[in-house]
Amino acid sequence: MSDLERVQFFYDNGNIEYVGTVHPVTQQFHGKGVLFAEEGHLLYVGEFAEGDFEGEGTAYFPNGIKFSEGTWVDNKLHGKGRVYDEQGKLGYEGYLKDNRPCARRDVENPEEWAKVEDVKASHKALETLMEELDAFIGLGAVKKEIKSLINLVKVQKIRREHDLPELSISLHMVLTGNPGTGKTTIARQIASILGTLGVLSKGHMVETDRSGLVAGFVGQTGIKVTDIVDEATGGVLFIDEAYALVKDDRDQYGEEAIATLLKLMEDRRDDLVVIMAGYQKEMNAMLQVNPGLASRFNRFIDFPDYNANELLSISDLICKQSGYVLDDNARQFLTKVYNIAISRKKKNFANGRLARNLFERAIIHQSNRIISENANSELALTTIQVEDIKAVLKNKEIQL
Numbered sequence: 001m002s003d004l005e006r007v008q009f010f011y012d013n014g015n016i017e018y019v020g021t022v023h024p025v026t027q028q029f030h031g032k033g034v035l036f037a038e039e040g041h042l043l044y045v046g047e048f049a050e051g052d053f054e055g056e057g058t059a060y061f062p063n064g065i066k067f068s069e070g071t072w073v074d075n076k077l078h079g080k081g082r083v084y085d086e087q088g089k090l091g092y093e094g095y096l097k098d099n100r101p102c103a104r105r106d107v108e109n110p111e112e113w114a115k116v117e118d119v120k121a122s123h124k125a126l127e128t129l130m131e132e133l134d135a136f137i138g139l140g141a142v143k144k145e146i147k148s149l150i151n152l153v154k155v156q157k158i159r160r161e162h163d164l165p166e167l168s169i170s171l172h173m174v175l176t177g178n179p180g181t182g183k184t185t186i187a188r189q190i191a192s193i194l195g196t197l198g199v200l201s202k203g204h205m206v207e208t209d210r211s212g213l214v215a216g217f218v219g220q221t222g223i224k225v226t227d228i229v230d231e232a233t234g235g236v237l238f239i240d241e242a243y244a245l246v247k248d249d250r251d252q253y254g255e256e257a258i259a260t261l262l263k264l265m266e267d268r269r270d271d272l273v274v275i276m277a278g279y280q281k282e283m284n285a286m287l288q289v290n291p292g293l294a295s296r297f298n299r300f301i302d303f304p305d306y307n308a309n310e311l312l313s314i315s316d317l318i319c320k321q322s323g324y325v326l327d328d329n330a331r332q333f334l335t336k337v338y339n340i341a342i343s344r345k346k347k348n349f350a351n352g353r354l355a356r357n358l359f360e361r362a363i364i365h366q367s368n369r370i371i372s373e374n375a376n377s378e379l380a381l382t383t384i385q386v387e388d389i390k391a392v393l394k395n396k397e398i399q400l
Contacts (some may be wrong), residue, residue, distance in 0.1 A: 004031045009059060015040045023050060037062070039245050046072070070096065088217060126196045133189055137312040137317065139182060145301050153197055169200070171273045172265065172296050174242075174287070176280035177303030181352030183277045184238065185305075191236035194273060198355030201271050210244045213257045225260040233272050242276035243286040262292050269352050279347070308338035314355040319384065324363065326327050329386040334358070337393070359384075365391040 011017050011305035019035020027036070029048035036312060037043050046057020053059075061067045065088045077083075077096040095102050130150075133143055145303060149171070149257050150272055156166050159220035171194070175183040188205045195203010215221045228242020239245070246254035265274055276283065280302060306314065312335050319325055326334065339375040341354060351355070365388040370380055 011038045013038065020048070021140065026050065056160070102122055126193065129189065129193050131195075133186075136182060136186070136189075137313045138306055139186070139303065142182075142186060142301055142303055146186070146193075149299070150193060153194070153199055157197070170296060170298060173273075173275050173299040173301060174283055174297050175277040175301050176276060176283050177302060178279070178305055178349050178351055179346070179354075180349075180350065180353035181303035181305065182301055184240065187236060187238045187275045187277070188274070191273070195235065200235050200273065204232075204235035206232035206235065207238045207240065209240045209242075210254070210257075213239070213245065213261070214253045216253070218252075221256040222260045225257050227262065229261070229264045229268070229272070233268050235273070237272065237274045238273065239276045241278050243278045243282035245287065246290070250338060257292060260295060265296060305342070305345065306351055308335055308342060311338040311351070311355050314352050315359060318356060318359045322359075322363075324359075324382050324384055326384050327386070330384055330389055332387045333389055334381070358389065361392040362388040 003024050005024055006021050007027075008019050011018040015038060016036050017038070018029055018033055018035050020029065021031035022028060022031035028051035029050060030050060032046070033048055034042070035044040035311060036228065039062070041062050042060045044053060044059050045055055046053065047055025049055070053075045055072060056070070057072050058069040059067045063086060065086060066084050068077055068083045071079030072075050073079070076098045078098060081093075081096050082090060083092040083096075092101055096233075130147075133146065136143070152169060153171075156169065160166055175187060177183055184207065191200065191205040192203050194200045206228060207320075212228055213221070213225050215224050245257055261274070265272065276284075276297065287297065312331060315334055317328065338354075338356075341349070362384050366384055369385075369388065370376070373380075
């Protein structure tokens with residue numbers, strides 16, 4: 001583009017025809033320029049290629065009001081654009097092919113859209129996804145916040161159908177809480193819901209942390225961030241322990257990761273949601289020293305620790321999903337165990353992971369007991385007894 005010549009062309013009546021760059025050989029409009037009608041009014045401002053509207057540009061009515069703007073190919077809108085009436089009121093916003101409204105897939109890579117359709121075909125109905133959300137144990141305040149967000153998105157879609165202005169909603173969010181409180185699981189559910197609502201084109205989720213974003217060499221971090229954002233586009237990028245992205249003021253690689261991420265979040269804001277997760281105190285501290293991040297993450301959802309009854313319900317659910325059951329003595333003993341664990345809990349209390357770890361260790365002891373007792377009935381094979389759990393604690397296989 002540096003070889004392009006900047007010129008001014010005039011009509012025979014003396015009015016300016018064109019101001020901008022031209023091709024050095026053909027002298028046709030090429031690059032960025034402004035085109036006027038012979039009568040003097042503005043026609044087009046934007047990019048040209050060999051005399052044609054080609055690239056990003058805006059066309060105007062004779063009265064000077066904007067007519068259309070977007071991506072042009074061979075003098076026609078082809079891609080994402082807007083069309084206005086002569087009073088300047090927005091008439092259409094979306095995708096166009098040869099100046100006509102169309103679906104996004106009609107103007108973008110059809111092979112990629114075939115993949116999108118495959119993903120959408122696997123989407124569950126919104127009603128099913130909401131039932132699954134309600135079925136999560138505990139998390140009452142979390143569910144309420146997510147439902148409010150979903151209602152906001154649904155109403156904006158209805159407003160669009162009525163040709164009413166839409167709010168520009170930031171869906172990026174921060175999930176805070178201890179390990180094992182369900183942050184990753186809920187984030188995955190949010191991705192599926194936003195995909196089903198059509199807010200995201202795919203509705204999948206890509207998980208990462210500092211190691212997946214930050215490289216150890218100058219210039220490599222931006223590439224890593226771009227690659228993983230490419231993978232997540234159309235869905236949710238979930239960054240666990242996000243507070244570790246920047247270790248201190250001298251962490252140039254972490255700063256590069258955040259700067260690259262912020263740019264990509266802006267460039268792909270229509271089809272990407274970023275969810276950061278971590279401890280509440282550390283996440284708040286990170287956002288306070290990174291104003292660029294803070295301005296884009298204004299939705300916070302805190303995940304409280306589970307109580308003993310909720311942990312027992314989680315244990316029951318894990319057993320049920322795996323074809324086991326806790327006998328009454330085991331359930332009573334587990335309740336005591338969970339109450340003790342909660343009374344001793346520290347910052348990294350494991351919550352649901354404690355229930356999972358206890359189950360996985362208990363079935364090892366159950367298996368040993370079955371073999372030693374030569375018990376092979378279905379009841380014996382499926383029942384976890386109190387002694388199986390006590391054996392886990394006696395051997396100090398789980399730290400409470």
